Amino acid sequence: MKAINSNYIKRMLLSYLPILLVTVSMLIFIFISIINEINVRNAIQANQLTAAFVKNMVDSTLKGISFDAQKMIETSGELQLYLDGPTDRAREFDVSNMLSGLMVRYGLIDSIYLYRAKDGRVLDQSASRPIGQFPDRGYLRSSVERILTGVWSSPRVKENEVRTVSTLVHVTSLGLKIPRDSGSLGYLVINIKVSSLELLISQMIDRNVTQAQLFDTQGQPFFDGNGLAPSNNSLNAETVSDYTGWTYRMSIKGGRLLDLLFHGSTVWVTLALGAIVFAFGSTFYVTRRNYKPIEAILHRIDRFASVVKTAGPKENKNEFAFIDQAIERLITNNMVFQEKQQENLVIRRQQFLQTLLKGEFEDDRATWQQEWQHFGLEAGHFIVALLELDHYVQFGLKYSPNDQSLFKFIISSVAVESAEQQGRRIIAEWISKNQLVLLLLSDEGESLEHHLLQLSEQVRSWVEKHLEFTVTIGIGSAAHRESDIGRSFEDAAAAVSCKVTLGVNQIIDAVELQERQGGEWFDYLEMIRTIVRKLRMSESGWPGELLRLFHEMRVRHLRKDDVERLLHYLVFQLDYEMAETLPDEAKAWLQDAKPAMLLALGQSDTLEQLERCFLIALEGLADHVRALVQNQRHHGLLSEIRSYVEGHYRDPNLSLTMLSDRFEINAKYLSQLFKESFGQNFIDFLMSLRMEHAKQLLRESEVSVQDISEMVGYVNTTSFIRAFKKFVGLSPGQYREAQSKEGVRSIH
The missing domain is CATH 1.10.10.60 (Homeodomain-like)
Structure with a gap:
């Protein structure tokens, strides 16, 4: 059956797994593509911002050059004297330095020269010469004749002459008339290398990702445009300068792939719809194919169900509901049966243990032997320990019944597991709401008390460490016959009852308490009468007598029954004295002190708790008695004083x-x-x-x-x-x- 189920499951998995893999893979691919498209859009936006930034920086630099040059023309007296005054070599030198200073201030400037109209000479950074000998005379003559100046030119070829060696350089130039309106005095030309502009722009972009190109007003490129995307490419970012009229174009490298991703939305949507249709169709086909054997089984169930339903009303025509009801009834009946078996076993074990502890097995020896063998108690040596929960009243108030049952189960389980770890056999059963019996069985009669003490201490320490309450365990005497098990239990019960004087959360051995003395009852009764008399007379020595009473009970290790008997006698004596001899104090006694003392007797586990509760209750009663006595004395005194005042x-x-x-x-x-x-x-x-x-x-x-x-x-x-x-x-x-x-x- 397992092999059939396993093969069927494998077949189902192998049928649906390819559909799942294809669908998930397609969706993942589409998801990645969408993410790439978002990234491409972000890259385009970043490219547009970069183009605007480059334009602003270049325009700002060119404007700065133009502004400083215009300012120099308008404010420099030396320049005006040079153009309009007599020829002076020193002045010529100063003006040449002035032009060189502008070049130093702006590293983009390749050269600056000044044309003087009155004699047709040109002054640059190296010398002053006639215009006919100046290398760039063609551009200078055409610029002087222009009406509109102050505009940066398109890229042009300029001839430089350095030490009689001529070189050609691509530059863009700015020409300024002096003065601005007529140019009658001269003309200033500023040249910037195109390569310097390209270097400036390169410093503002990442050349590994972005390509930059600059076009003049006629659309001619400034730089070498190899590999640059066409202007109609949607991935390009273009911006036109309002100052120069030049066009700045930024292109992303690898543009074809990015353009495909950018314009592939329709493809991705089509693929996604195709993947969904494929998933639905494949699932329907595989499900239909795998349903055929199930359908055959359901036909058989339906025929059987129709026969059964003819005998009764047709309540449900769903074959799955019929199967579900049948299985549910089977499971429910099985669980009920298991619960009854468990309950019967627990009750049977508890009854057997009660019989064993009471020693009543002799009446039906055959039944006893049967139970003895059923629980596996063939050992011939036994010893009993009695575990009792400390402060059970607070335990019951703090935890719900379900939690209490859980804690009790945990304690008994810990006891059994601890015994198994030591290689011992025990029976652990709760015989009352707060007492657990531990019966240790052994084939050897030696060291029974030692083994049980070791086991009990392990249980006690575990409870103290892991739970929020404690336990006290009384150890009985060893029993080497079945009839002595009851005596061992009685000794354990007597030992655990002594926790009222010895304290809680400890192990109490009955052997150690066999030599204790209970004390003379006359001494206790005399102390109780002394306490009551001093309290009634409002004397100050009653607290010491009360503490001495508890001290004597503690020293002599009285059992809980004896302690309760003595303290109930104390309550009886106080009840008699307060109600009979001091009627005025009866209300405070009956409403406050007496209920508190009786409540302490019912809820306290140790002498320390009883001592503290009794002392607090009796202190309140003593204060009330003292106040009444004083009021009675003051009443008589005030009557006498009033009579005296009325007479005098x-x-x-x-x-x-x-x-x-x-x-x-x-x-x-x-x-x-x-x-x-x-x-x-x-x-x-x-x-x-x-x-x-x-x-x-x-x-x-x-x-x-x-x-x-x-x-x-x-x-x-x-x-x-x-x-x-x-x-x-x-x-x-x-x-x-x-x-x-x-x-x-x-x-x-």
């Missing part, structure tokens, strides 16, 4: 200082207590007593204001009047008069 407010010497000395209490603290208890400070309280008594005397007696001020505790009458007006809003006299009028109105 007439005393002018009554003040906070006097009360502080009399009742032995700080004056500032007394003022604060007055404000908290009576809602006003001492001064306002004393003033209200004095003013109410003064108002009564003013209403009911004829005693003078001075006498009333003394009777209510004021030595200075003015101070009394000011205080009365501030308190009542009227002076004592106005108040008495107002009360008298009110009394008369009430009589009438």
Whole structure:
């Protein structure tokens, strides 16, 4: 079957592969061609920019020469004197140097000469001679007769004479009349070598890529134009100078190939469409040919499906859907079967392990032997370790059920793999939500504890390093008979329960704990009663007693059950004392301290956690008790002080200082207590007593204001009047008069 499938796949691949290769190759070629076309367009644009740049640079240079020459003619007094004045050899020399300076300033200039009209002599850089002896006399005579000057000429041949040797040079010339309008004084001619212009342009372009040519106004080339593309070539870039009228043409080397790429868009589009048509046609043909065997199979399936569908409603006429449904049902049934088998195996293993740990196998020995052989437990020596997750409450709150199951699977897998690496056999099963049993089996009875300790430490360290929580592992005693496995498990459970005093994330060996002493219960109960009594009496020594209680439990390595029993007794004693003897503190105890302590008992794994939680809860309760006791003492003291003030407010010497000395209490603290208890400070309280008594005397007696001020505790009458007006809003006299009028109105 595999060979048939393999041959069919190869045939399908070999059928479609050529189509794919041809289509992809054509598309890649077209893509590359399009990229080349874009590059050619960019090159043409760059060529146009280069032509414009060359034109601007050459025109700028020629304009500079023309401008400086014109400036020299118009501003140079020596030149004017030379042309119009008497002949002077020194002046001749100065003018010749002036012309040479212009040549030095512009390296393009080949030669400059000056024609003097009055005597027909020509001055250049070497000598002054008659025009008849000057080598370039033909061009000079024709230029003098021209009406329009100041324009650069087309390329011409100029004869140079150096040491009686004549040479011909191609130049372009500029002629300037002196003066500009008539030329009556003379004529200035500036010659530039065509080769110098060509060199200037060559420095501005890349000769390996670009060719440059310069044409005059009649279309005659300046340079040798071998290999230059024709003017109608679309790849050329031409620009005409507004200054000289010359035409600058830039051509790209290899122009024929680039022109083909530039004008080949239609070809590429045609090839692309052809490639697409070829791909569609070939795919259709190959698919049709390869579908024939599948079509035959589908005909057979259709005949079978029609027979099946006659018995029921016609829900689906798609033969592929029928096949898909059948395969899906097969896969689903197989998965359900596998899951049930796995679940049955897990449940069977867990039941067997529970029976093994409880030692209940003797009731059905035949079944026991069958299970024993099924799980491969023929070894005669055993030892049990119990792994427990630390801080399981926080573990359950932090991770979802799926994550918890994943972590548990990881831990059990690590334990099994670690045992296999050591050449050991173990059974690892979770017997509760936070406990994993590790049963080590061995054919040898020696070093069982050592091997299990080594394996447990490897598992514990791996969990600490790779996961975000820790585990504590208790090691039981070695069992050399099947009936002793339950005892080994009990020892491991007892060992792991001691983590409450020994701490989490460690290995606890039951053998090391066999000699421990649990301590006298009377001592613990006496410490608990002392803590409760001192806390109830608001004494300061209860924290030390609480810390001593936890220290004793830690030193004597009490098991978790014993620790919880003692701390529950502490909660019971506090509950009784607070509810029965101190009803006012019962609310703080029942709402805050007691729930916090019970929550700590349910969630804490170590004595350190319990100690910290209990200490915080009881400190809050002690603060509340202390505050209530102080309030009760202050209430009695303030009642006594108030009675004293109400009886002695007439005393002018009554003040906070006097009360502080009399009742032995700080004056500032007394003022604060007055404000908290009576809602006003001492001064306002004393003033209200004095003013109410003064108002009564003013209403009911004829005693003078001075006498009333003394009777209510004021030595200075003015101070009394000011205080009365501030308190009542009227002076004592106005108040008495107002009360008298009110009394008369009430009589009438």
